[in-house]
Amino acid sequence: MTAERATDNPQVSEEGLQDSMDTLQDSMESRQHLLGSVAAQGVSKVFLPNSTSKVTALEDINLHISPGSFTTLIGPSGCGKSTLLRLVAGLIHPTQGVVQVNGKPADQARKDRDYGMAFQTASLFDWRTVRKNIELPLELMGWRRGARQQRAAEMLELVQLPEFADSYPSELSGGMQQRVAIARALAFKPTLLLMDEPFGALDEMTREHMQAELLHIWEETNTTIIFITHSIPEAVFLSTNVCVMTPRPGRISTQIEIDLGKRTDDTREREDFFASIVKVREALRSQEST
Amino acid sequence: MPDIRWWRKKILLACTGLAGLVALAGLYSLYKVIGRALDDGQRDWWFIGSMLPRSDDRNMPPIRDILAEFNQPTREGGDPLWNLIFDGVLFTLREALVGFVLGVVTGMVIAILLMRFLTLEKGAMPYIIASQTVPLIAIAPIIVIWGRKNFDFLPWEWQDWMSVSLIAVYLTFFPITVNGLRGLQSPNPDSKELMDSYAAGWWQTLWKLRLPASLPFLFPALKIAALASIIGAIVGEISSGQSDGLGFLILDFFTKYSTAPERLYAAIIGAALLGLFAAAVISLAEFILNVHRRQVANAQT
Numbered sequence: 207m208t209a210e211r212a213t214d215n216p217q218v219s220e221e222g223l224q225d226s227m228d229t230l231q232d233s234m235e236s237r238q239h240l241l242g243s244v245a246a247q248g249v250s251k252v253f254l255p256n257s258t259s260k261v262t263a264l265e266d267i268n269l270h271i272s273p274g275s276f277t278t279l280i281g282p283s284g285c286g287k288s289t290l291l292r293l294v295a296g297l298i299h300p301t302q303g304v305v306q307v308n309g310k311p312a313d314q315a316r317k318d319r320d321y322g323m324a325f326q327t328a329s330l331f332d333w334r335t336v337r338k339n340i341e342l343p344l345e346l347m348g349w350r351r352g353a354r355q356q357r358a359a360e361m362l363e364l365v366q367l368p369e370f371a372d373s374y375p376s377e378l379s380g381g382m383q384q385r386v387a388i389a390r391a392l393a394f395k396p397t398l399l400l401m402d403e404p405f406g407a408l409d410e411m412t413r414e415h416m417q418a419e420l421l422h423i424w425e426e427t428n429t430t431i432i433f434i435t436h437s438i439p440e441a442v443f444l445s446t447n448v449c450v451m452t453p454r455p456g457r458i459s460t461q462i463e464i465d466l467g468k469r470t471d472d473t474r475e476r477e478d479f480f481a482s483i484v485k486v487r488e489a490l491r492s493q494e495s496t
Numbered sequence: 497m498p499d500i501r502w503w504r505k506k507i508l509l510a511c512t513g514l515a516g517l518v519a520l521a522g523l524y525s526l527y528k529v530i531g532r533a534l535d536d537g538q539r540d541w542w543f544i545g546s547m548l549p550r551s552d553d554r555n556m557p558p559i560r561d562i563l564a565e566f567n568q569p570t571r572e573g574g575d576p577l578w579n580l581i582f583d584g585v586l587f588t589l590r591e592a593l594v595g596f597v598l599g600v601v602t603g604m605v606i607a608i609l610l611m612r613f614l615t616l617e618k619g620a621m622p623y624i625i626a627s628q629t630v631p632l633i634a635i636a637p638i639i640v641i642w643g644r645k646n647f648d649f650l651p652w653e654w655q656d657w658m659s660v661s662l663i664a665v666y667l668t669f670f671p672i673t674v675n676g677l678r679g680l681q682s683p684n685p686d687s688k689e690l691m692d693s694y695a696a697g698w699w700q701t702l703w704k705l706r707l708p709a710s711l712p713f714l715f716p717a718l719k720i721a722a723l724a725s726i727i728g729a730i731v732g733e734i735s736s737g738q739s740d741g742l743g744f745l746i747l748d749f750f751t752k753y754s755t756a757p758e759r760l761y762a763a764i765i766g767a768a769l770l771g772l773f774a775a776a777v778i779s780l781a782e783f784i785l786n787v788h789r790r791q792v793a794n795a796q797t
């Protein structure tokens with residue numbers, strides 16, 4: 207059990223364990239600065255190592271993500287972006303090296319439910335209402351009904367869809383479905399949000415709207431976000447850090463810091479926004495020629 | 497909430513069903529008229545007359561007579577036929593229902609085992625398919641004999657109708673296993689990875705993801721299984737010499753066909769109504785469980 211989640215779990219707080227929580231508070235001070243951090247050290251991933259069709263998806267990945275940052279992974283198809291994200295999620299294990307999330311092994315972080323995840327397909331369960339979809343992770347964690355409903359309502363407020371609580375996913379547009387998926391990923395207030403091309407299937411207008419929405423959520427929740435995209439403007443607009451990846455074998459070739467301050471609609475037309483786009487594009491280009 | 501469109505569709509369906517029944521009765525009567533004309537004229541147009549089934553009142557009693565027969569007692573001072581058939585339907589329904597429930601549970605358990613142990617699917621599937629090629633008539637008496645001899649360890653007394661239920665299970669589980677397995681395997685990789693990302697256990701994934709996802713696959717199979725359980729029960733009764741139920745009535749009226757052919761037809765109508773009833777109950781359950789939700793929504797967009 208992580209002490210961090212104790213404050214967030216209504217079952218624990220309802221039982222009035224204030225005293226023991228205070229002691230937990232002390233012991234977690236030491237790990238506090240690691241909350242929402244991700245570290246990959248010398249990570250390689252080889253699929254089907256013993257077969258003729260073996261694939262070296264990632265080689266020697268070193269990555270440090272600080273709490274509260276917004277990191278984007280960008281690169282051509284097949285360069286291992288999803289693989290890297292799934293390693294961070296502890297869904298697959300590295301062939302070499304270690305991945306640490308919140309200062310512990312990725313698999314442990316998964317078991318502790320330290321992160322939420324969103325995919326390109328919203329992956330909502332179509333037999334559940336929007337509200338019930340958001341409650342799914344809370345059900346799995348054994349939350350009580352009242353607490354679940356309250357949190358689901360909060361999350362719907364956050365993604366600005368409160369009037370759709372009792373709708374079914376099929377009644378929602380693609381953008382709305384994606385917002386529900388984000389609400390579900392954040393329902394238990396994880397310290398980390400992993401997103402694999404979540405806006406890839408949306409049209410340009412909806413996409414820009416969703417980007418603004420996501421930044422709003424990021425500011426409000428102070429969650430660390432790792433985000434995969436194919437779109438350079440999207441990467442620049444959203445992130446504090448852009449990791450440019452190269453294929454065969456997958457590596458992180460360049461890391462670019464983006465400092466655009468608080469994003470607004472005007473940011474998209476600013477000189478330094480374009481300058482950053484050029485920087486990322488050149489980083490992507492340079493790997494093609496070599 | 498079901499919208500007007502949904503109701504309109506269902507009412508239309510009911511009307512088509514009724515129209516179909518009327519058309520069937522019409523065809524039956526029309527065939528009799530044509531056949532009579534052929535017989536009366538003693539003319540055999542290019543042998544067609546001798547190849548077609550005979551249409552006299554003994555071989556094909558008029559629909560009017562069949563319907564009238566429902567009200568006649570089968571013996572002096574006895575209950576009218578419809579009463580007898582109704583009792584038979586109830587008796588067979590009990591066997592079929594027990595067989596259906598056991599069959600669905602068995603079918604789902606097998607499907608879950610096959611899904612859990614993929615190698616089992618490869619190894620066991622041929623046997624499961626082969627099991628369905630063994631003729632029911634051949635194994636029905638064996639099951640009854642086994643039942644009488646081998647089930648005395650049970651806390652209740654084994655009765656022959658329970659063996660008939662077992663025969664129904666044998667037909668029922670198969671469609672459930674096949675479609676259930678497809679349904680359990682239907683969730684896409686993202687959904688499964690989502691459950692993994694929540695560190696959900698195998699049972700949680702089964703309960704929250706795989707089983708609900710399998711429902712749309714399961715309902716068509718449930719309809720087939722419901723009808724199969726009735727067929728299994730009727731055939732089971734006939735081939736194991738029961739003295740109750742629709743199967744018994746069919747066999748009984750068959751032996752007395754020369755004196756009262758209408759009764760056999762009446763029993764067949766009873767069996768058909770039982771089948772329609774079973775299909776209707778499953779459809780209702782499907783409606784209540786909201787499985788049509790997705791289709792309804794898609795039809796509107």
Ligand SMILES: Nc1ncnc2c1ncn2[C@@H]1O[C@H](COP(=O)(O)OP(=O)(O)O)[C@@H](O)[C@H]1O
Binds near residue numbers: 253261
């Ligand atoms: N489960 C797997 N088994 C075998 N190869 C895989 C598997 N997952 C990914 N790969 C391979 O690893 C490489 C990187 O894949 P992926 O991480 O999905 O790339 P991206 O998300 O950047 O498009 C690809 O060549 C892909 O074919």
Ligand SMILES: [Mg+2]
Binds near residue numbers: 287288289
């Ligand atoms: Mg990918």
